[in-house]
Each structure stands twice: as structure tokens, then as C-alpha cells.
Amino acid sequence: MRTTVDIPDTKYRLLKGKAASEGTSVKALVMKGVEVILSERSMPKRKQLKLPILRSTSPGSIDIDNERIYDLIGFP
Numbered sequence: 001m002r003t004t005v006d007i008p009d010t011k012y013r014l015l016k017g018k019a020a021s022e023g024t025s026v027k028a029l030v031m032k033g034v035e036v037i038l039s040e041r042s043m044p045k046r047k048q049l050k051l052p053i054l055r056s057t058s059p060g061s062i063d064i065d066n067e068r069i070y071d072l073i074g075f076p
Contacts, residue, residue, distance in 0.1 A: 005030070
């Protein structure tokens with residue numbers, strides 16, 4: 001499909017220079033950018049979990065109930 005994209009002159013010159021230095025075309029670089037954006041959208045990013053969630057003096061043997069968890073985490 002053919003479309004028109006308005007790119008500011010300064011950005012286009014940079015894009016054209018980058019394409020030339022990589023031995024490729026402006027179209028190829030634009031398509032590469034489109035691929036990156038589309039792949040990011042299809043793969044939701046997961047929030048990285050920092051461990052330990054609750055500190056314990058003897059890890060793996062914490063005896064805790066829901067009420068104590070709410071106190072420690074501070075839910076609103």
C-alpha cells in the first residue's frame with residue numbers, strides 16, 4: 001500500500017544519511033521502524049518483580065495471614 005508521510009526536512013536528512021551509511025534505503029529504515037512499533041504493541045511488557053516481596057529473618061518459612069500482609073504492604 002502506498003501512503004504519504006510528512007517528515008521534517010532536518011529529520012529526513014538524518015534519516016537519508018543513516019540509510020546511506022547502512023547501505024540501505026529510506027523506505028527500508030521506515031519499514032524497520034514500523035516493524036519495531038508493531039512488535040512492541042503485540043507483546044505486552046511485564047513488570048519486573050523485585051524479590052523478596054516480604055522480608056523474613058528465615059526465608060521460606062514465613063507464617064503470615066492476609067491481615068498481616070495488608071499491614072505490611074499498606075494497601076489503600
